[in-house]
Amino acid sequence: MQPDPSLARLGSHEGTTVTIRKLEHSDWPEVWKLIEPVFRAGETYAVSREITEAEARRMWVEAPTGTYLAQGENAVVLGTYFVKPNQAGGGAHVCNCGYIVSETARGKGVASLMCAHSQREATRLGFRAMQFNFVVSTNEGAIRLWQKLGFEIVGRLPGAFEHPHRGFVDACVMYKAL
Amino acid sequence: MQPDPSLARLGSHEGTTVTIRKLEHSDWPEVWKLIEPVFRAGETYAVSREITEAEARRMWVEAPTGTYLAQGENAVVLGTYFVKPNQAGGGAHVCNCGYIVSETARGKGVASLMCAHSQREATRLGFRAMQFNFVVSTNEGAIRLWQKLGFEIVGRLPGAFEHPHRGFVDACVMYKAL
Numbered sequence: 001m002q003p004d005p006s007l008a009r010l011g012s013h014e015g016t017t018v019t020i021r022k023l024e025h026s027d028w029p030e031v032w033k034l035i036e037p038v039f040r041a042g043e044t045y046a047v048s049r050e051i052t053e054a055e056a057r058r059m060w061v062e063a064p065t066g067t068y069l070a071q072g073e074n075a076v077v078l079g080t081y082f083v084k085p086n087q088a089g090g091g092a093h094v095c096n097c098g099y100i101v102s103e104t105a106r107g108k109g110v111a112s113l114m115c116a117h118s119q120r121e122a123t124r125l126g127f128r129a130m131q132f133n134f135v136v137s138t139n140e141g142a143i144r145l146w147q148k149l150g151f152e153i154v155g156r157l158p159g160a161f162e163h164p165h166r167g168f169v170d171a172c173v174m175y176k177a178l
Numbered sequence: 179m180q181p182d183p184s185l186a187r188l189g190s191h192e193g194t195t196v197t198i199r200k201l202e203h204s205d206w207p208e209v210w211k212l213i214e215p216v217f218r219a220g221e222t223y224a225v226s227r228e229i230t231e232a233e234a235r236r237m238w239v240e241a242p243t244g245t246y247l248a249q250g251e252n253a254v255v256l257g258t259y260f261v262k263p264n265q266a267g268g269g270a271h272v273c274n275c276g277y278i279v280s281e282t283a284r285g286k287g288v289a290s291l292m293c294a295h296s297q298r299e300a301t302r303l304g305f306r307a308m309q310f311n312f313v314v315s316t317n318e319g320a321i322r323l324w325q326k327l328g329f330e331i332v333g334r335l336p337g338a339f340e341h342p343h344r345g346f347v348d349a350c351v352m353y354k355a356l
Binding site: 128156 | 217220221223224225226227229265266267268269270271272306307309311312314332333334335336337338339340341342349351353355
């Protein structure tokens with residue numbers, strides 16, 4: 001299949017070329033392998049730690065407007081993200097995204113590349129802003145990164161997340177006009 | 179059917195007794211009659227103005243943990259609300275509610291009675307806090323009422339709602355620990 005040139009944007013981290021493209025059906029097993037441990041850990045996503053594969057697939061692939069895959073050399077999977085409307089009706093011009101980087105690829109700029117890509121994709125899809133509803137406050141690296149990429153903390157939900165090791169912690173609402 | 183005493187709490191406004199009880203299947207046509215015009219107007223809920231009856235029923239009755247009906251004398255329907263977890267996993271101790279008062283019963287304290295009832299119900303169901311994700315800023319009466327009932331504005335989403343007559347307006351995130 002010819003890659004859609006509008007999707008096959010390239011970034012690079014530490015000399016490795018990263019390709020970001022739309023997910024294909026056959027990619028799911030790799031994506032599930034990547035996201036399952038994050039959901040099972042329960043430290044960063046407000047998702048049941050007992051989520052089934054079918055539920056995760058619905059949430060990550062079927063419900064969103066688009067789901068994407070970041071790959072390094074030899075097509076090794078580095079990360080994945082989705083984009084979808086955050087609300088319906090009068091709120092449908094604001095999108096929501098979720099990003100997960102594979103454990104072995106963390107701290108290498110993959111999240112940053114995916115977020116930049118998602119902002120271009122969101123604009124292309126007609127969204128005017130991007131909102132993260134629930135960034136767990138203990139996920140400090142993520143908050144710093146989103147801030148660096150232009151997102152502002154526009155709300156703070158006191159004790160809204162029960163962290164498996166740290167108890168009730170705040171969650172942040174982050175927002176960026178595109 | 180005997181009313182569940184834990185649900186059949188009474189309030190009163192202007193001398194009228196208001197009963198709030200769990201929704202029964204046979205109540206749906208009345209509820210739909212009440213909520214449909216609010217969704218079609220598109221001024222207060224981030225719901226598609228073209229929502230179908232089946233989609234509305236899923237959203238208002240099937241997805242939530244509980245849906246309730248407020249009735250006045252002669253069982254006239256005054257309002258309805260739902261309660262559900264706002265997030266899954268580590269966020270499931272915070273609930274979300276939606277309230278709609280019938281056009282003829284507005285400004286008479288029905289929303290206030292329903293909100294007080296919902297807070298008791300939420301506590302009974304084990305929730306520790308209540309969050310409204312998207313209170314449209316032009317819905318000033320609602321914001322004032324929620325503030326009076328102990329909710330705080332913990333976030334403001336700039337231009338996140340496209341109002342059919344007023345264009346892009348802010349939406350507020352409101353929160354109360356129970």
